Amino acid sequence: MPVSRVWLAELTGVVLGALALLLIGWLAGRPGLALLLGLVAYLGWHLLHVWRLYRWLNRGRKFAPPQARGIWGHIFDDIFRLQQRNRERKRKLAALLDRFRQSAAAMPDATVVIDADWRIEWINDAACEALGLRLPQDIGQRIDNLVRHPDFVAWLHGNDFSRAMEMPSPEDKRRTLSLSIVPYGRQQRLLLARDITRIRDLEQMRRDFISNVSHELRTPLTVVVGFLETMHDGDDECARKWARELELMQQQATRMQRLVEDIMLLSRLETGSDALQEEVAVPVLLSAIHEDARLLSGPAGHRIRFDVDARLWLRGNGEELRSAFSNLVFNAVKYTPEGGEIVVRWARDEAGAPLFSVRDSGIGIAAHHIPRLTERFYRIDVARSRETGGTGLGLAIVKHVLNRHDARLHIASQPEQGSTFTCRFPLALALDAPSPAG
Numbered sequence: 001m002p003v004s005r006v007w008l009a010e011l012t013g014v015v016l017g018a019l020a021l022l023l024i025g026w027l028a029g030r031p032g033l034a035l036l037l038g039l040v041a042y043l044g045w046h047l048l049h050v051w052r053l054y055r056w057l058n059r060g061r062k063f064a065p066p067q068a069r070g071i072w073g074h075i076f077d078d079i080f081r082l083q084q085r086n087r088e089r090k091r092k093l094a095a096l097l098d099r100f101r102q103s104a105a106a107m108p109d110a111t112v113v114i115d116a117d118w119r120i121e122w123i124n125d126a127a128c129e130a131l132g133l134r135l136p137q138d139i140g141q142r143i144d145n146l147v148r149h150p151d152f153v154a155w156l157h158g159n160d161f162s163r164a165m166e167m168p169s170p171e172d173k174r175r176t177l178s179l180s181i182v183p184y185g186r187q188q189r190l191l192l193a194r195d196i197t198r199i200r201d202l203e204q205m206r207r208d209f210i211s212n213v214s215h216e217l218r219t220p221l222t223v224v225v226g227f228l229e230t231m232h233d234g235d236d237e238c239a240r241k242w243a244r245e246l247e248l249m250q251q252q253a254t255r256m257q258r259l260v261e262d263i264m265l266l267s268r269l270e271t272g273s274d275a276l277q278e279e280v281a282v283p284v285l286l287s288a289i290h291e292d293a294r295l296l297s298g299p300a301g302h303r304i305r306f307d308v309d310a311r312l313w314l315r316g317n318g319e320e321l322r323s324a325f326s327n328l329v330f331n332a333v334k335y336t337p338e339g340g341e342i343v344v345r346w347a348r349d350e351a352g353a354p355l356f357s358v359r360d361s362g363i364g365i366a367a368h369h370i371p372r373l374t375e376r377f378y379r380i381d382v383a384r385s386r387e388t389g390g391t392g393l394g395l396a397i398v399k400h401v402l403n404r405h406d407a408r409l410h411i412a413s414q415p416e417q418g419s420t421f422t423c424r425f426p427l428a429l430a431l432d433a434p435s436p437a438g
C-alpha cells in the first residue's frame with residue numbers, strides 16, 4: 001500500500017475515534033475525560049508497539065516480525081522487507097568478495113594489499129613464496145619491516161612509483177623480482193611482484209652471445225685486414241691487376257672491424273661494469289679529438305672550432321666519454337658538406353653544470369627522424385652512412401654513455417640548416433682541473 005494511504009487511514013482512524021469519544025463523553029456529560037481516556041489508550045497502544053519493535057530488533061533479525069494492525073503492521077512489514085533485501089545484498093557481496101579473493105589468491109604474481117601506513121592488509125600465496133611473507137602472522141605488519149632489501153626500502157620511501165624496481169627475491173637470491181605499486185581507493189596500495197628471472201637470464205644470454213661472437217670475429221678480421229694490406233701494398237703483377245678490388249675489400253673489412261668494435265663497446269656499456277669514478281681531463285681528450293676531426297675532414301676543408309673551458313674536468317669514465325664525444329664530432333664532419341662550419345663547445349651552463357655541444361652547418365635532420373636517431377642501426381640515408389664508414393651504432397653508444405653518466409642528449413636540427421647535439425651532465429659530476437702548482 002502506498003505510504004500516503006497508510007498514513008491517511010491512520011489519521012482518519014484517529015480523528016474518527018476522537019470524534020466518537022467526544023460524542024460518548026458529551027452524552028455522558030464528561031467529554032474532556034472521554035477524550036483523555038482515549039488519548040491514554042492510544043498512547044498505550046503506541047508504546048506497546050514501540051516495545052515490541054525494540055524487542056524484535058534486539059532478539060535478532062532472523063525472527064519473523066510481530067503481527068500488528070494499522071500503521072504498525074506496515075512499519076513491521078517494511079522493516080522486515082528492508083532487512084531481507086539487505087541480507088540478500090550482503091550475501092551476494094560476500095560471495096563476490098570470496099570469488100575475488102580466490103582468484104587473487106590463485107594469481108601467479110605476488111600481490112600484497114597495503115594501507116596508508118604501509119601495513120599489510122592482505123597477501124596471496126605467491127607473495128608468501130616470493131617475498132617470504134607469512135600468513136596470518138604478517139597481516140598488520142609494516143611491509144618495510146619484513147622486506148628489508150635496501151633498494152626496496154629506498155624505493156618505497158621515495159614515493160615515486162612511476163617505474164618498477166628490481167631486486168633479488170628474499171627467499172631465493174637467484175630469482176629476480178620486478179616490483180610495482182598501484183595506488184587505489186583511499187590511500188591504499190597494491191604491491192605486485194613478478195618473477196622476471198627468465199627474462200633477465202635470456203637478456204644475459206643475448207648479451208653474452210653478442211659479446212662472444214664479436215670477440216671471436218676480432219682475430220680473423222685482423223688477420224684478413226693485415227693480409228689485404230700486404231697484398232694491396234705489394235708491387236707485383238697480381239697487386240696491380242686487383243688493386244681496385246683489394247681496396248674495396250680492405251674498406252669493407254675495416255668497416256666490419258669498426259662494427260665489431262662498436263658492438264663490443266655497446267655490450268660493455270650494457271653490462272656497465274667499468275668504473276665511473278675517474279677524474280677525466282676532458283680538455284686533453286678534446287684536443288686529441290680535434291686533431292682526429294681535422295684528419296677526418298682532410299681535403300674537405302671544414303672550418304672546425306673548439307671552444308673549450310680548460311678548467312672544466314668531469315667525473316666519469318674517460319674511455320666511454322672519448323667514444324661519445326668523438327662519435328658526435330665525427331658525425332658532424334661526416335654529415336657536413338665541404339667547407340662547412342663545425343663548432344664544439346665544452347663549458348659550464350648558467351647553473352654550473354657541464355655542457356658538451358657540437359654544432360654543424362651540415363645536411364641537418366628532419367624532425368620525424370630525431371626521436372629514433374639513438375636506436376641501433378637507425379640511419380636516415382643508409383647509403384650515405386656506409387659511404388662515410390658509419391656503423392649506425394654511433395648515437396646508440398652516445399646515448400648509453402650519457403645514461404651511465406646521468407646525462408641527457410638533446411638534438412636540435414633542421415634539414416639543410418645543420419644540427420646541434422648537446423649533452424648536459426649533472427652538476428655533481430663537474431670537477432675543477434687541478435691547479436698546475438698542486
Ligand code: ADP
Nearest residue numbers: 331332335364379380385390391392393394395
Ligand atoms: P652512423 O654510423 O650511420 O653515422 P650514428 O648512430 O652515428 O650512425 O647516426 C645515426 C644517423 O643519424 C646517421 O646515419 C645520420 O643519418 C644521422 N646523423 C647523425 N649525426 C648527424 C649530423 N650531425 N647531421 C646529420 N645527420 C646526422
